[in-house]
Amino acid sequence: MPEISLTPQMVDRFIARFGEENIALLHSKLSVGERYDEWKRIEKGEAKVVIGARSAIFAPTDNLGIIIIDEEHDTSYKSDMTPKYNAKEIALYLAKQKNIPLVLGSATPDIGTYFKLDKEGNVLTLKSRANNSSLPKVEIIDMKQELAVRK
Numbered sequence: 564m565p566e567i568s569l570t571p572q573m574v575d576r577f578i579a580r581f582g583e584e585n586i587a588l589l590h591s592k593l594s595v596g597e598r599y600d601e602w603k604r605i606e607k608g609e610a611k612v613v614i615g616a617r618s619a620i621f622a623p624t625d626n627l628g629i630i631i632i633d634e635e636h637d638t639s640y641k642s643d644m645t646p647k648y649n650a651k652e653i654a655l656y657l658a659k660q661k662n663i664p665l666v667l668g669s670a671t672p673d674i675g676t677y678f679k680l681d682k683e684g685n686v687l688t689l690k691s692r693a694n695n696s697s698l699p700k701v702e703i704i705d706m707k708q709e710l711a712v713r714k
Contacts, residue, residue: 570588570590570614570615570616573614573633574586574588574614577612577614581611581612584609585610585611585612586610586611586612586614587601587604587605587609587610587612587613587614587615587622588601588613588614588615589601589602589605589613589614589615589616589618589619589622590615590616590619591616591618602622602623605622605623605624606623608625608626616639617639617640617642617650618650620650620653620654620657621653627657627661627663628663629663629664629665629666630654630657630658630663630664630665630666631665631666631668632650632651632654632665632666632667632668633668633669634668634669635651635667635668635669635672635673635676636669636671636672636673636676651667651676667680
């Protein structure tokens with residue numbers, strides 16, 4: 564997840580589905596001891612689902628089955644601190660190495676990611692919203708033409 568503020572809602576959903584004992588949580592608001600305990604639970608295979616912010620991509624999982632990056636468009640997946648890394652790029656690498664699915668979820672996808680994956684035929688689009696609420700109208704505008712007309 565891109566933001567720690569999204570953690571409680573996400574964790575509650577996963578606990579309801581998989582049970583609290585199967586969930587490990589990794590984020591910066593945990594104490595060093597809490598992070599260590601979670602890391603060890605993951606390493607021992609006690610946690611079946613790992614939820615966390617950017618650094619959770621490094622969790623010591625032996626049986627990785629899927630990687631889901633929520634709100635993939637968020638810039639916080641890139642670390643500006645040393646060591647510098649991009650969690651999305653690492654996720655893509657791991658998914659290819661382990662031959663597992665990588666889901667990059669977003670209502671407003673990163674344009675670079677979207678077109679790269681669209682070229683590969685790997686974009687899935689939801690055609691309707693939850694509760695059948697209406698989708699917004701989308702219009703593509705050629706800004707070169709738009710600016711030329713306004714001069």
